[in-house]
Amino acid sequence: MTDPMILTVAPNGAYKRRTEYPHVPQTPEQLAQEAQRCLQAGAAMLHLHVREADGGHSLDVGHYRAALAAVRAAVGQAMVLQVTTEAAGRYQPPAQMAMVRELRPEAVSVGLREIDRPETGDAALADFFGWLVRERVMTQVILYDVADLRRWQALRSAGTVPDAPWFLLFVLGRYSAGQTSSPHDLLPFVQAHTGGEPWAMCAFGASEHACAVTAAALGGHVRVGFENNLLLKDGRPAADNAALVAQAAEAARCLGRPLATAEQLRERFMPA
Numbered sequence: 001m002t003d004p005m006i007l008t009v010a011p012n013g014a015y016k017r018r019t020e021y022p023h024v025p026q027t028p029e030q031l032a033q034e035a036q037r038c039l040q041a042g043a044a045m046l047h048l049h050v051r052e053a054d055g056g057h058s059l060d061v062g063h064y065r066a067a068l069a070a071v072r073a074a075v076g077q078a079m080v081l082q083v084t085t086e087a088a089g090r091y092q093p094p095a096q097m098a099m100v101r102e103l104r105p106e107a108v109s110v111g112l113r114e115i116d117r118p119e120t121g122d123a124a125l126a127d128f129f130g131w132l133v134r135e136r137v138m139t140q141v142i143l144y145d146v147a148d149l150r151r152w153q154a155l156r157s158a159g160t161v162p163d164a165p166w167f168l169l170f171v172l173g174r175y176s177a178g179q180t181s182s183p184h185d186l187l188p189f190v191q192a193h194t195g196g197e198p199w200a201m202c203a204f205g206a207s208e209h210a211c212a213v214t215a216a217a218l219g220g221h222v223r224v225g226f227e228n229n230l231l232l233k234d235g236r237p238a239a240d241n242a243a244l245v246a247q248a249a250e251a252a253r254c255l256g257r258p259l260a261t262a263e264q265l266r267e268r269f270m271p272a
Contacts, residue, residue: 002256002258003198003257004257004260004264005216005221005222005258006221006265007042007043007044007045007223007224007259007260008044008200008224008225009043009223009225009242010047010048010202010223010225010228011024011025011034011046011225011227011241012024012025012048012049012051012226012227013049013226014084014088015057015088016227018055023238023239023240026051027051028066029070031048031067031071032075033074034240034241034242035074036075037241038245039075041242041249043245044259044260044262044265045081046075046080047109047227048067048068048081048082049227050064050066056090057086057088059085059086059090059091059096059099061103064099065103068081068083077263078261080106080138080262080265080266081107082105082109082138083100083109085100085108085109085110086109086111093115093117093120096114096115100128100132100137101131104137107137107140108137108139108140109139109142109169110139110140111142111144112141112148112152113144113151115128122158122160125161126160126161130162133164136270136271138265138270140167140169141166141168142171143169143170143189144175145188146189149193152195153194156195167197168200169200169201170186170199170201170220172201173185173203173205173228174204178205179205180204180206181203181204181205181207181211182211183207183214185211189201190218190220198220199221200215201222201223202222202224202227202228203229205229206229208244209224209247209248209251210233212248212251213251216248216251216255221260224241224244224247224248225241225244225245226241232244232247
């Protein structure tokens with residue numbers, strides 16, 4: 001049977017502000033409304049960032065709890081809610097890991113290069129990943145290039161990262177000129193990926209949809225949204241995140257791939 005495609009939406013990110021992009025959701029209420037629309041369009045997981053009152057990036061546990069409560073009230077259990085540990089130039093590994101331990105979220109994304117620092121050390125890294133496994137937190141590991149993927153593989157081989165149902169995210173275009181991406185950027189990741197973990201991609205810039213179609217065709221999963229791109233496949237501004245989700249959902253249907261449900265994600269990545 002064809003592997004159902006996991007379609008995730010990243011509706012806001014750490015940097016885009018409503019003063020520049022009026023449709024980027026920031027408050028708990030705005031995130032809840034956007035989540036409802038994206039669920040109807042086909043997304044099974046929401047990757048959310050929370051903001052301070054001035055719109056700046058935050059890892060505040062109280063802000064997260066308020067946003068998660070609002071979104072959960074809007075969508076029930078029909079979406080997996082994933083928080084981020086992104087540093088965005090404001091946070092260091094101890095604070096990033098402490099936030100996750102205090103919040104105990106259903107799902108989290110972790111940028112490997114952000115927490116795998118010399119000052120962290122392998123012992124603390126092993127303790128953190130071990131805690132994620134014991135707490136059954138669905139964890140997506142963010143990898144920005146093949147060097148990140150090789151480091152992940154080394155940590156797995158050394159036993160620093162235990163065996164578990166990890167989920168990888170290959171990021172295209174984050175460190176390219178002008179933060180633009182191409183479907184070709186996915187190929188080095190796919191060729192170097194030998195560990196067998198399921199993977200998804202996100203892509204910066206106007207080629208997001210082309211990259212998503214390529215990932216879906218190669219058996220991967222897809223994350224779209226205003227965090228990385230504001231444009232439809234024809235170059236017009238997207239009215240909301242749901243429009244980007246709908247494009248990706250239609251591509252999956254054209255490829256004969258059903259869309260995964262939140263229940264299927266929980267069964268796959270958070271087994272009892």
